[in-house]
Amino acid sequence: MAKERTAGPDRAQQIGAASLLGALAGAALAAHRGPRAVALGALAGAAGLGVVDTVARARQRPGEIPALWSRIIASGAVAAPLGWAADRVTGAGPVPVATAAGAAAGALGLRPQKVLLGPVVGAAVGLGLAGLSRRDRAGLSGRGAAGRPVPGSVAAAAAVVGFRTASALLFRDPQLSLLAERVRPEDVPFVVPLASQTRYVGTGYVRSLAEVLGGTYHPDVEDIGIVASLDALAGPSFDPAGVDPLVREFYEHTTRFALDIVPEWRLWVRPGYLLYRTLLARPLGQASVPMSQREAQHGVRSRIDTITGLPGETVRGWIRSFADTDEPIYVGIYTTYRHEGRGYVSVGFPLPQASFTATLVPSARPGAGNGQGLVLDSRSELDQPGHYLTYIDPQTAELTTAGVRGFAERLDVYVDDGELRAEHAFWVFGFPFLVLHYRMHRKPPRA
Numbered sequence: 303m304a305k306e307r308t309a310g311p312d313r314a315q316q317i318g319a320a321s322l323l324g325a326l327a328g329a330a331l332a333a334h335r336g337p338r339a340v341a342l343g344a345l346a347g348a349a350g351l352g353v354v355d356t357v358a359r360a361r362q363r364p365g366e367i368p369a370l371w372s373r374i375i376a377s378g379a380v381a382a383p384l385g386w387a388a389d390r391v392t393g394a395g396p397v398p399v400a401t402a403a404g405a406a407a408g409a410l411g412l413r414p415q416k417v418l419l420g421p422v423v424g425a426a427v428g429l430g431l432a433g434l435s436r437r438d439r440a441g442l443s444g445r446g447a448a449g450r451p452v453p454g455s456v457a458a459a460a461a462v463v464g465f466r467t468a469s470a471l472l473f474r475d476p477q478l479s480l481l482a483e484r485v486r487p488e489d490v491p492f493v494v495p496l497a498s499q500t501r502y503v504g505t506g507y508v509r510s511l512a513e514v515l516g517g518t519y520h521p522d523v524e525d526i527g528i529v530a531s532l533d534a535l536a537g538p539s540f541d542p543a544g545v546d547p548l549v550r551e552f553y554e555h556t557t558r559f560a561l562d563i564v565p566e567w568r569l570w571v572r573p574g575y576l577l578y579r580t581l582l583a584r585p586l587g588q589a590s591v592p593m594s595q596r597e598a599q600h601g602v603r604s605r606i607d608t609i610t611g612l613p614g615e616t617v618r619g620w621i622r623s624f625a626d627t628d629e630p631i632y633v634g635i636y637t638t639y640r641h642e643g644r645g646y647v648s649v650g651f652p653l654p655q656a657s658f659t660a661t662l663v664p665s666a667r668p669g670a671g672n673g674q675g676l677v678l679d680s681r682s683e684l685d686q687p688g689h690y691l692t693y694i695d696p697q698t699a700e701l702t703t704a705g706v707r708g709f710a711e712r713l714d715v716y717v718d719d720g721e722l723r724a725e726h727a728f729w730v731f732g733f734p735f736l737v738l739h740y741r742m743h744r745k746p747p748r749a
Contacts, residue, residue, distance in 0.1 A: 316359065317352050320376070324351025327379035330386035330455040351379055367480045374466040377407070381462040382455040389454020396457035400428030403458035407465045413708065413731040414570070416469055423468050424461040431457055479707065481690070484700040492661040492686045493703055494635050494650025496617075497694045501654050504587035507633050508607035508619035511652075517609035517617065526606050527554035528620050528636040529647070532676075537644035540664040546673035546717045552742060553676070553715075556620065557606055559722070563598045564739040565591060571735040587630045588651060589658075591738070601625030646686055647678055656693050660711060663687045667716055675716030680709075708732075 328347020332339040358372030367373070385399050392398075401424040408420015431452040487495040498507060499514060512519035529535075532542040532550050542550070552559055567575065576593065583590040592598040603625045609617035615637070622631040635650040648661045663682045667675030680687050689706040710729040717723070724740035 317355055320355035321348040321352040323376065323379050324348045324354075327351070327382040327455075327459070330383040331453070331459065333386055333455065334453045347379070351376065370470055374463055374470070377466055378459040378463040381407075381458040385458020386453065386455035388458070394454070396431045396452040396454065397425065397428035399454040400431065400457040400461035401425040403461040404465045407462045411469060413473065414733060415473065415731075419469065419472070420465050423465040427461040427464045428457055431460065475707070478691075479705050480702075481705050482701065482703045484695070484698075484702055487699070487701060490690075490692075490701055490703050491639050491641060492646070492648060492659065492688070493690050493692050493701060494637055494648050494657055494659045495692065495694055495699070495701055496635050496650050496652055497655050497657050498588075498652040499655075502585070502587045503630065503633050503652050503654075505621050505623050505628055505630050505633065507587075507652060508609060508617070508621070511617070511619070512609045515609060515612055515617075517612040520608045520610065522605045523557065523608050525555055525557055526608065526618070527552075527556045528606065528618055529553050529638050530615065534638040534640070535645035535647065535664040537664070540645070540666055540676070544666060544674045545676055548717050548722050549673070549676050549715050552722055557604070558744055559604075559742040560745045561602045561604050561622070562741040562743075563592060563602055564595050564741075565593070565598060566737040566739060567593070568733075568735045570733075571730075575735075584629075586653065588633055588653065590629065590631055591736070592624075592631070597624075600627075602631065603628065641686055644684070644686075655696060656691065658706075659690045659692065661687050661690070662711075662713065667714060675714065677715075678713040680711050 324347035325344040326347070328343035328345070328350070329340045330343075331347070332343030335343075354372050354375050355368075358368040362368055381403050385403060388394065388399050388402065401421050404424020404427065405421040407424075408417045411417065411420065434452070482490050487493070496511060499510065509519050509521070532545060532553050536542050572593070579590055579593070601624070603623050605621050607619045607621060609619075618636045620632070620634050620636055622633075623629055624631065633652065635652065637648045637650070639646055639648065644663065646661055646663055648659055651658045651660075660680060662678035662680050663684060663686070665677045665679065667677045680689060682688075689709045689711075690703050691706055692701050692703040694701055708731045711727065713724065713726045715722070715724045722742040724738075724742065726738040726740065727734065728736045
């Protein structure tokens with residue numbers, strides 16, 4: 303894995319941004335005490351968070367994000383002005399504000415356990431602060447009998463810091479880790495470094511990519527596969543010579559086959575996926591899987607667009623869309639590469655100025671009849687397979703890549719009673735959430 307780091311953004315700008323955030327947080331935390339306190343709070347917050355950022359970045363090693371303690375403090379600083387605004391607008395008090403802040407922080411953690419933990423910690427913090435405020439008003443604390451209700455800024459900041467601290471203690475395995483910062487594409491061979499130049503990917507992506515790269519675009523190529531040859535995947539866990547001829551034909555001549563998809567979603571993930579699909583997938587024109595078998599029955603159109611005339615292999619874009627609307631399901635760039643005697647499949651899903659790459663290791667699937675099936679898996683003890691989110695600098699083409707350890711997938715292609723089948727299973731944070739059941743059958747000959 304690449305662990306390189308070159309000069310990043312100007313350090314003074316980073317410290318300035320941290321100081322500005324600190325000033326906003328300090329002002330929000332002191333807002334209930336009057337204008338003088340707001341000014342002093344802003345100055346103290348700017349100085350404090352500036353020092354935090356300076357120390358954290360000075361101790362930051364290549365290939366790392368800033369230390370957890372500094373990120374926890376920064377998240378509390380972000381929450382403070384938001385809590386102040388919520389309290390000012392709604393007058394809800396510390397318990398609802400803290401609960402909402404904890405819930406929001408938990409939702410950003412994505413992991414189901416964190417989603418559940420967030421509002422629990424937020425409510426506990428809010429109740430604790432409310433209890434302190436009541437004792438203050440009764441003259442039982444050191445603040446005197448006058449007492450004040452706990453400000454929303456304090457409630458929100460305390461809830462977020464409390465949640466992040468509890469989460470760090472309970473969930474020690476990082477689900478997102480910085481692997482490489484501002485490196486060349488050859489330093490991270492497990493990444494497909496092709497981004498979308500627009501906010502919408504869509505089924506015309508390969509055409510627009512050809513214009514950017516300067517290659518020759520070929521739409522809907524006849525009789526081509528998502529890989530040039532299965533032999534490129536040979537390695538200790540996979541011998542292409544033992545593969546069933548029908549499985550080999552599917553990979554090397556994918557366009558000969560039509561696809562039927564039956565999605566099998568776990569119930570717990572459906573509400574979140576519906577939100578993701580509405581707010582993100584459809585506006586992006588990327589990664590919009592059918593929600594139900596009824597939707598899948600509209601039919602799937604599968605085609606491969608290519609770009610030739612460039613150094614290296616032909617660029618192959620496998621585009622799957624709904625047959626009746628041509629709305630994108632997946633737009634993926636399929637590549638193979640070799641590393642230390644093994645072949646790998648890397649599939650890049652372009653995003654605006656970024657790429658999400660799935661790198662999969664092949665292995666044989668024992669089968670009956672004419673040969674074995676093929677399993678492609680992101681879960682492995684090897685250092686190449688996995689999922690990677692990469693930002694691509696539009697000026698320098700340098701890559702900043704994070705490993706998404708909380709996501710996993712396994713594609714199992716096999717022959718059953720002479721028919722080609724596939725099971726594509728997905729996990730998030732160790733929880734299975736989706737299986738796509740594929741049936742592949744030959745297309746009728748073109749007229």
